[in-house]
Amino acid sequence: MVCVNPFSEFYTGCETVLKDAINRLYPDFPLPSILLDVPPNLEFGELAASVCFELAKHAKNKPRTIAQELVQAMDVSGFSLIDSVQAAGAGYINFRANSEVFSSLTLKSIKELDATYGYVKTDKPKKILLEHTSVNPVHPIHIGQARNPMLGDAISRILKNRGHEVSRHYYVDDVGRQSAVIAYGYTKLGKPKPEGKPDRFIGEIYTVTSCIMEVKRLNKAVKSSKNLEAQEAAKLHRELDEWVSISAEMEQRFPQLFNKLLAEISKDPDPEEQVGKLIRAYEAGEEAAKQLLREVCELCLKGFRETLCSVEISVDCWDWESDLIWNGDVNRVIEQLKASPYVFEENGVLEFDAEKVADDLDLKKKLGISDDHELTPLTLVRADGTSLYTTRDIAYHLWKFEQAERVVNVIGMEQTLPQLQLKLALSALGHPDYIANLTHFAYSLVRLPGYRMSSRRGRYITLDEVMDGAAQRAYNEVSKRSPHLSDEEKRQISVFVGKGAVKYALVSVDPTKPVVFTWDRVLDFENNSAPYIQYSHARARSILRKASREPKSADYSLLTDSMERELVLMLARFPEIFLDAAENLKPNAIADYVNTLADKFNRFYTKLPVIKAESVGLSDARLALVDATRIVFHNALTLLGIEAPERM
RNA sequence: GGGUCCGUGGCCUAGCCAGGAUAAGGCAUUGGACUUCUAAUCUACAAAAGAAGAAAUCCAAUGAUCCGGGGUUCGAAUCCCCGCGGAUCCGCCA
Numbered sequence: 001m002v003c004v005n006p007f008s009e010f011y012t013g014c015e016t017v018l019k020d021a022i023n024r025l026y027p028d029f030p031l032p033s034i035l036l037d038v039p040p041n042l043e044f045g046e047l048a049a050s051v052c053f054e055l056a057k058h059a060k061n062k063p064r065t066i067a068q069e070l071v072q073a074m075d076v077s078g079f080s081l082i083d084s085v086q087a088a089g090a091g092y093i094n095f096r097a098n099s100e101v102f103s104s105l106t107l108k109s110i111k112e113l114d115a116t117y118g119y120v121k122t123d124k125p126k127k128i129l130l131e132h133t134s135v136n137p138v139h140p141i142h143i144g145q146a147r148n149p150m151l152g153d154a155i156s157r158i159l160k161n162r163g164h165e166v167s168r169h170y171y172v173d174d175v176g177r178q179s180a181v182i183a184y185g186y187t188k189l190g191k192p193k194p195e196g197k198p199d200r201f202i203g204e205i206y207t208v209t210s211c212i213m214e215v216k217r218l219n220k221a222v223k224s225s226k227n228l229e230a231q232e233a234a235k236l237h238r239e240l241d242e243w244v245s246i247s248a249e250m251e252q253r254f255p256q257l258f259n260k261l262l263a264e265i266s267k268d269p270d271p272e273e274q275v276g277k278l279i280r281a282y283e284a285g286e287e288a289a290k291q292l293l294r295e296v297c298e299l300c301l302k303g304f305r306e307t308l309c310s311v312e313i314s315v316d317c318w319d320w321e322s323d324l325i326w327n328g329d330v331n332r333v334i335e336q337l338k339a340s341p342y343v344f345e346e347n348g349v350l351e352f353d354a355e356k357v358a359d360d361l362d363l364k365k366k367l368g369i370s371d372d373h374e375l376t377p378l379t380l381v382r383a384d385g386t387s388l389y390t391t392r393d394i395a396y397h398l399w400k401f402e403q404a405e406r407v408v409n410v411i412g413m414e415q416t417l418p419q420l421q422l423k424l425a426l427s428a429l430g431h432p433d434y435i436a437n438l439t440h441f442a443y444s445l446v447r448l449p450g451y452r453m454s455s456r457r458g459r460y461i462t463l464d465e466v467m468d469g470a471a472q473r474a475y476n477e478v479s480k481r482s483p484h485l486s487d488e489e490k491r492q493i494s495v496f497v498g499k500g501a502v503k504y505a506l507v508s509v510d511p512t513k514p515v516v517f518t519w520d521r522v523l524d525f526e527n528n529s530a531p532y533i534q535y536s537h538a539r540a541r542s543i544l545r546k547a548s549r550e551p552k553s554a555d556y557s558l559l560t561d562s563m564e565r566e567l568v569l570m571l572a573r574f575p576e577i578f579l580d581a582a583e584n585l586k587p588n589a590i591a592d593y594v595n596t597l598a599d600k601f602n603r604f605y606t607k608l609p610v611i612k613a614e615s616v617g618l619s620d621a622r623l624a625l626v627d628a629t630r631i632v633f634h635n636a637l638t639l640l641g642i643e644a645p646e647r648m
Numbered sequence: 649g650g651g652u653c654c655g656u657g658g659c660c661u662a663g664c665c666a667g668g669a670u671a672a673g674g675c676a677u678u679g680g681a682c683u684u685c686u687a688a689u690c691u692a693c694a695a696a697a698g699a700a701g702a703a704a705u706c707c708a709a710u711g712a713u714c715c716g717g718g719g720u721u722c723g724a725a726u727c728c729c730c731g732c733g734g735a736u737c738c739g740c741c742a
Binding site for chain 2: 032033034037039040041044048050053056057063088089090091092136173175176177178321347348349350369370373374375376379381382383384386388389390412413414415416417418442444445447452477478480481482497508509510512513514520521524525526527528529531532534535536538539584588589592595596599602603605606607648
C-alpha cells in the first residue's frame with residue numbers, strides 16, 4: 001500500500017477516533033478546528049490532544065478525568081496505525097503510532113513514490129505568474145537584493161511541484177532616469193566594448209556618471225543659493241560635501257573611466273537637459289534613443305543572465321517596461337482610470353484617490369488596513385504628461401492577469417504601499433477579485449553592517465563576489481577536510497558546496513526578518529548549513545553503496561529505538577511541511593525541515609549500526625530507512641535548488 | 649507626525665497565523681568519545697599518565713527577564729492594549 005501523506009493518514013485516524021469519542025460523550029461540545037498537535041517529546045507519542053482543558057470548562061470536570069474517560073471510550077481496533085492512546089499529564093491525550101505499520105507504510109511509500117514523495121499535488125492547478133528579481137539594469141545584482149532570486153526560485157520550484165503551471169517573469173525597468181544616465185555616459189565614452197563582466201562595466205559607468213552629474217548639479221545649486229534660507233543652503237553644502245568625497249573615491253577606484261567621463265561631461269553645457277531629452281525620446285519611441293537604451297540595458301542583462309546561470313536560476317520571460325508604453329497599454333490604463341470616479345486633477349497632475357476606492361468598495365478590511373488609516377493618493381501622470389512607475393505597473397498587472405489566474409510578486413518590503421495602491425487601482429478598474437489573487441511576497445533587503453547598500457554611491461557587494469568567495473572558501477574547506485581527493489574532485493565539490501551554502505543562507509531565514517550581511521553568515525560550513533545537509537545526504541548514499549543490496553527481508557517491527565522512530569516520524573511529516581510551504585509560500589519552512597532531518601539522521605547514523613546490525617531483518621529495515629531518508633533529503637533540497645551530491 | 653515590518657541565551661535562528669507538557673537548534677566557550685607516539689635487551693598484551701594529531705560526526709556541560717508594562721485565559725513567546733528600540737515607507741524617483 002502506498003500513501004502520499006503517511007503522517008496525515010495517521011492524523012486522520014486519530015482525529016476520527018477522538019472526534020467519535022467526544023461526540024458520544026459530549027454531543028453539545030463544539031469541536032475546535034485543530035484537534036491534534038505533535039507533542040514536544042516522543043515520550044508523549046506522535047500526536048497529542050489538549051482538548052480536555054476546553055472540555056473541562058464545558059463539562060465542569062477535571063481535565064485529567066475527562067481525558068481518562070475519553071480514552072476509555074475510544075476504540076482503536078479498526079486503526080492499525082494507532083498503537084495506543086493514553087491520558088497523560090494534567091489532561092492530555094497521547095496517541096502512539098504502531099511502529100511496525102507506521103514505519104512500513106512510510107518507508108514503502110517513499111520508496112515507491114521516490115522523486116515525487118512529498119510533492120502533494122493540488123486538486124486545483126492554476127496558472128501562476130511569478131515575478132522575481134527584476135533588479136534594475138543599472139548595476140550588478142548585489143547581495144542586498146540577492147535574497148530575491150533565491151526566494152523567487154524556491155517558490156517557483158515549490159509551486160510547480162505542487163502541480164501549478166508557473167511562469168517566471170523578470171520585469172526590466174528600463175524607463176526612467178537611471179538607464180538614461182548610463183546611456184548618456186556610455187555615449188560620452190564612445191560606446192566602448194565592455195571589459196570583463198558587462199553588468200559590472202555598466203554599474204561603473206552608472207556610478208561615475210551620476211556622481212559627476214550630481215556634483216555639477218549641486219555646485220550650480222550652491223552658486224544660486226545666495227537668496228535661500230541659511231538652513232537650506234547648509235543642507236546643500238552638506239550634500240555637496242558628501243558627493244565630492246564620493247567623487248574622490250570614484251576617481252581613485254576608476255581613474256581612467258572617471259577622468260574621461262569628467263572631461264567629456266564638462267564639455268557639455270547642460271548634462272541634465274541631455275539626460276532629460278533622452279528620457280523623453282525613449283518614451284516617445286524614437287529609433288535612435290530606442291537603440292541606444294536597449295543596447296545599454298541588454299549589456300547589463302547579459303551580465304545578469306550569467307550571474308543567474310551560475311546559481312542555476314532561470315527566467316522564462318523578460319518583460320520590458322518600455323513595451324507597455326510603446327504598445328499603448330499605459331495610455332489605455334490612464335484613460336480607463338480617468339473614466340472612473342477615482343481620479344482627480346490637481347495643479348495639472350493626475351492623481352488616483354486610493355482612499356475613496358477603499359471606502360467605496362469597502363476594501364480596507366480585505367487589505368488588512370485599519371478603518372481610520374487614510375491612504376495617500378497616488379500620482380498617475382506628471383504635469384509634463386509622462387507616466388510614473390506605479391502607473392505603468394498597473395498596466396503591467398492587467399497584462400499579467402491576462403496570462404495567469406494568480407500573480408505572485410517577489411518584491412522588497414519597502415514597496416508595500418505601492419503594491420497596495422496597485423491593488424486598489426486594479427479594483428477601481430473593475431477587478432476587485434484580483435486582490436485575492438495578487439500576492440506581494442515581501443522580504444527585507446539584506447543590509448551591510450551600519451549602512452544600506454547604495455548603487456548611486458557605488459557601495460555594494462555583488463552576488464558574483466559572494467559566489468566567488470563561497471567557492472574559494474569551499475575549496476579551502478574541502479582541501480582541509482579531504483586532502484586525499486584530486487584537485488579536480490575538490491573543485492567539483494567546492495562548486496556545489498559554495499552555491500548551496502549561499503542559497504541556503506539566504507532562503508533559510510524568515511524573509512520578513514531584516515538580515516545583516518556578514519561573510520560568516522553566508523559562508524557557513526558548520527551545522528545548520530547546506531554543506532552539512534549535503535554531507536548528510538552523501539553519507540546516506542555511501543552507506544547504500546557499501547551495503548549494495550536491496551533490503552528485501554526488512555522487518556519494520558524492529559525499528560523501535562527512539563532515534564529510528566523520530567526519523568520515521570520526520571520522514572512521514574515531509575508532505576505536511578511541503579503543503580504548508582506551498583500554501584503559505586514559506587520556502588524557509590523547507591530549509592528548516594531539512595536541517596532538522598539531517599540532525600536526526602546523523603544522530604541515528606552514529607548511534608546505530610546499519611550494515612552490521614544484529615540481524616538481517618533489522619539491517620534491512622535500517623537500510624530501507626536510510627534509503628528513504630536519502631530520498632527525502634534529495635526532494636527537499638531540490639525544492640531549494642540545492643544539489644544533493646553522491647559523495648563529498 | 650502617521651502607516652507597515654522586526655525584537656527569543658553572548659551571537660545567529662525556529663516556534664507566533666490556528667495559545668497547551670521542560671521555550672527547540674546552531675555558533676562561541678568547556679569537557680568527552682577516535683588515532684598515533686612516549687625511557688633504553690627483545691617480543692607480545694593490558695592499563696595509566698603525558699604529548700601530538702584528526703573529524704563537513706556524535707555525546708555532555710554552560711548559558712534566556714522570549715524588548716518592557718498591563719490585559720484576556722485553567723494556561724501566553726504565541727491573542728489584545730500601552731510603551732521602548734531598530735528597519736522601512738509616506739515623491740510630479742524607480
